Amino acid sequence: MMFEFEVLKECEKTGARAGVLHTPHGDIKTPVYMPVGTQAAVKALTTQQVEECGAQILLANTYHLYLRPGDELVKEAGGLHQFMHWDKPILTDSGGFQVFSLGELRRLTEKGAHFKSHLDGSAHTLTPEKVMQIEQNLGADIIMAFDECTPYPATYEYTKNSMERTHRWAERCQKAKTSRNQALFGIVQGGMFADLRRESALAINSMDFPGNAIGGLSVGEPKAKMYELLEVVTPLLERNKPRYLMGVGTPDCLLEGIERGVDMFDCVLQTRIARNGTALTSQGKKVVRNAEYARDFSPLDPECDCYACRNFTRAYIRHLLKAGEILGGMLLSLHNIHFTVKLMEGAREAILGGYFPEYKKEKFQKLGY
Amino acid sequence: MMFEFEVLKECEKTGARAGVLHTPHGDIKTPVYMPVGTQAAVKALTTQQVEECGAQILLANTYHLYLRPGDELVKEAGGLHQFMHWDKPILTDSGGFQVFSLGELRRLTEKGAHFKSHLDGSAHTLTPEKVMQIEQNLGADIIMAFDECTPYPATYEYTKNSMERTHRWAERCQKAKTSRNQALFGIVQGGMFADLRRESALAINSMDFPGNAIGGLSVGEPKAKMYELLEVVTPLLERNKPRYLMGVGTPDCLLEGIERGVDMFDCVLQTRIARNGTALTSQGKKVVRNAEYARDFSPLDPECDCYACRNFTRAYIRHLLKAGEILGGMLLSLHNIHFTVKLMEGAREAILGGYFPEYKKEKFQKLGY
Ligand SMILES: [Zn+2]
Ligand SMILES: [Zn+2]
Numbered sequence: 001m002m003f004e005f006e007v008l009k010e011c012e013k014t015g016a017r018a019g020v021l022h023t024p025h026g027d028i029k030t031p032v033y034m035p036v037g038t039q040a041a042v043k044a045l046t047t048q049q050v051e052e053c054g055a056q057i058l059l060a061n062t063y064h065l066y067l068r069p070g071d072e073l074v075k076e077a078g079g080l081h082q083f084m085h086w087d088k089p090i091l092t093d094s095g096g097f098q099v100f101s102l103g104e105l106r107r108l109t110e111k112g113a114h115f116k117s118h119l120d121g122s123a124h125t126l127t128p129e130k131v132m133q134i135e136q137n138l139g140a141d142i143i144m145a146f147d148e149c150t151p152y153p154a155t156y157e158y159t160k161n162s163m164e165r166t167h168r169w170a171e172r173c174q175k176a177k178t179s180r181n182q183a184l185f186g187i188v189q190g191g192m193f194a195d196l197r198r199e200s201a202l203a204i205n206s207m208d209f210p211g212n213a214i215g216g217l218s219v220g221e222p223k224a225k226m227y228e229l230l231e232v233v234t235p236l237l238e239r240n241k242p243r244y245l246m247g248v249g250t251p252d253c254l255l256e257g258i259e260r261g262v263d264m265f266d267c268v269l270q271t272r273i274a275r276n277g278t279a280l281t282s283q284g285k286k287v288v289r290n291a292e293y294a295r296d297f298s299p300l301d302p303e304c305d306c307y308a309c310r311n312f313t314r315a316y317i318r319h320l321l322k323a324g325e326i327l328g329g330m331l332l333s334l335h336n337i338h339f340t341v342k343l344m345e346g347a348r349e350a351i352l353g354g355y356f357p358e359y360k361k362e363k364f365q366k367l368g369y
Numbered sequence: 370m371m372f373e374f375e376v377l378k379e380c381e382k383t384g385a386r387a388g389v390l391h392t393p394h395g396d397i398k399t400p401v402y403m404p405v406g407t408q409a410a411v412k413a414l415t416t417q418q419v420e421e422c423g424a425q426i427l428l429a430n431t432y433h434l435y436l437r438p439g440d441e442l443v444k445e446a447g448g449l450h451q452f453m454h455w456d457k458p459i460l461t462d463s464g465g466f467q468v469f470s471l472g473e474l475r476r477l478t479e480k481g482a483h484f485k486s487h488l489d490g491s492a493h494t495l496t497p498e499k500v501m502q503i504e505q506n507l508g509a510d511i512i513m514a515f516d517e518c519t520p521y522p523a524t525y526e527y528t529k530n531s532m533e534r535t536h537r538w539a540e541r542c543q544k545a546k547t548s549r550n551q552a553l554f555g556i557v558q559g560g561m562f563a564d565l566r567r568e569s570a571l572a573i574n575s576m577d578f579p580g581n582a583i584g585g586l587s588v589g590e591p592k593a594k595m596y597e598l599l600e601v602v603t604p605l606l607e608r609n610k611p612r613y614l615m616g617v618g619t620p621d622c623l624l625e626g627i628e629r630g631v632d633m634f635d636c637v638l639q640t641r642i643a644r645n646g647t648a649l650t651s652q653g654k655k656v657v658r659n660a661e662y663a664r665d666f667s668p669l670d671p672e673c674d675c676y677a678c679r680n681f682t683r684a685y686i687r688h689l690l691k692a693g694e695i696l697g698g699m700l701l702s703l704h705n706i707h708f709t710v711k712l713m714e715g716a717r718e719a720i721l722g723g724y725f726p727e728y729k730k731e732k733f734q735k736l737g738y
Contacts, residue, residue, distance in 0.1 A: 039688070039689075046676070068691065069692075073684065076664060076666070077685065083685055084685065085680040297447075307417070311454040315442065319408070319409065319442075325408055325412065326698075327415065330415065
């Protein structure tokens with residue numbers, strides 16, 4: 001099986017598990033954090049730098065690439081891997097999240113989503129069938145079904161109708177997909193309602209996708225609510241398939257997600273806060289822009305061995321940020337991704353070694369959660 | 370001699386020469402192009418990337434670093450090499466060019482230049498003695514004397530007075546400098562007047578600096594005028610010392626400068642036009658932003674073997690530029706520096722091989738000059 005997922009070890013005290021997902025562009029060791037390359041580029045980093053951070057798989061955004069440069073052009077270029085020069089696995093989202101973030105600019109029908117481009121106001125319709133065609137043109141290893149990311153807050157009735165449509169769209173995606181070298185993942189919705197989440201998990205799981213994602217979380221609800229809903233959903237998703245929690249990736253959420261049986265995560269936080277001058281470190285977040293670091297000649301994170309930490313000081317990186325030098329954001333992005341990848345590698349080792357609960361506890365203490 | 374300069378070969382038909390300049394941070398093979406790291410960073414590149422481009426020496430700006438983060442802080446960090454993590458030679462300019470670009474914000478006296486910071490309006494005075502102290506704190510291998518970059522245009526009288534003051538300041542710099550591991554270069558001025566250029570070249574040359582620079586050119590005059598004045602100046606500068614033409618670095622000016630006996634050049638063009646979407650290529654400039662490259666899946670320059678050209682296409686880089694992705698400017702900066710370094714390496718080989726005139730002719734034809 002091209003996309004076989006092997007669970008290598010499960011934690012005896014939590015839902016955490018370590019596995020391997022086989023793809024046409026190589027194996028992914030899970031749990032895994034996927035850096036985001038929205039427009040076929042991880043912001044401010046070359047793919048060589050991203051690879052040196054230890055990243056195993058990148059995420060790219062269907063909505064953005066469909067609008068610019070266009071999925072046809074990417075196909076002509078030989079697909080996303082060749083276009084952006086990344087030989088490891090790639091996952092494309094379905095555009096659902098971006099389209100539903102457009103607010104007034106979009107309208108939903110059973111057929112699909114009708115919206116105006118945020119770039120030039122041009123009118124577009126994305127249907128499950130159209131999204132499959134786009135994602136096939138882009139050529140990622142893992143492609144996501146077209147769903148509605150239910151807004152937060154939403155009524156029970158809205159959420160239920162939205163969820164049911166997402167299920168119908170998932171079936172349409174399954175029928176429309178023709179490529180054989182791509183794995184289509186379904187997406188569980190159901191908003192903030194445990195019974196709907198249960199219903200959605202059962203429905204999506206029964207469709208027998210090679211992987212199952214959990215969407216519509218981390219949209220503004222309290223973290224406790226997200227963890228509670230995760231506990232409802234993950235046990236209902238087949239054990240031998242990867243589980244992907246979409247758009248979640250702060251250090252605490254990663255470890256809490258792993259504990260609840262999630263295998264894959266993506267998040268833009270790492271590169272976004274980098275450009276604002278913030279580092280994720282083994283001692284918690286550090287706003288390197290701040291004056292307190294002006295004469296601090298230690299590395300961003302003394303426990304990190306990334307290119308930035310091996311060669312540059314907080315004082316230098318702060319200088320770059322204050323001086324408006326792009327290199328500041330580059331070095332912080334590189335470090336933040338490296339840091340997160342290492343956090344996940346540590347979690348995997350802990351699961352394999354049988355000490356995940358202790359690992360999580362130690363990290364939470366040091367990270368200050 | 371820590372800063373010995375060896376002329377290895379001189380062209381028989383032109384003034385071109387190939388040499389080696391020994392410095393405490395390694396040898397520099399000349400002729401050489403020096404990328405500019407104004408604020409202790411080459412814009413949008415890590416020092417590792419700059420090194421992979423083949424750069425042998427970087428330039429940093431005294432004026433900018435004095436104001437931010439401050440030369441005292443750089444000294445505390447262990448000097449510029451350590452601060453910016455660059456183990457090869459560094460040259461700092463004297464701030465003269467930047468101060469004199471401030472226009473209304475500055476006033477000149479015999480003592481020095483009085484000006485208001487472009488950052489916060491605070492008042493500062495730079496004297497030759499102060500500049501030597503700052504450059505010693507920064508700790509570059511080669512430091513420049515404090516001069517006035519004569520404005521263009523300027524009257525004969527203004528130019529003569531300015532030049533004479535630059536000579537007096539050069540002597541004050543020589544007296545004020547106490548460091549033994551730094552080479553202080555004098556700067557020839559004299560504006561657009563051949564007799565003043567001659568007078569200045571003789572005066573600066575007689576002060577026996579370990580290297581001589583030519584300032585105040587490429588300030589708006591026609592290129593033919595610059596070449597004419599170079600022909601006046603370089604023959605008067607001692608053969609066994611490096612000659613540095615400040616702020617000049619387009620491909621044509623580099624080859625014309627080499628032909629007239631110049632050994633060192635610096636220029637911000639390579640990184641500046643990169644951020645605007647322009648590539649220097651073996652076939653001339655290409656504005657990669659333009660629509661004609663939207664589906665061009667060839668590298669920026671088919672004759673280039675830099676990281677950008679080995680791995681990415683014009684279509685991809687254009688996409689990055691259009692999408693506002695920093696990576697576009699990063700890849701173009703990297704390529705433009707690599708291209709220029711290779712052009713200089715080619716010129717050096719041509720001088721050593723006895724075919725510089727043919728090399729220059731061929732390059733001019735291909736580059737479209
Ligand atoms: Zn690091
Ligand atoms: Zn190149």
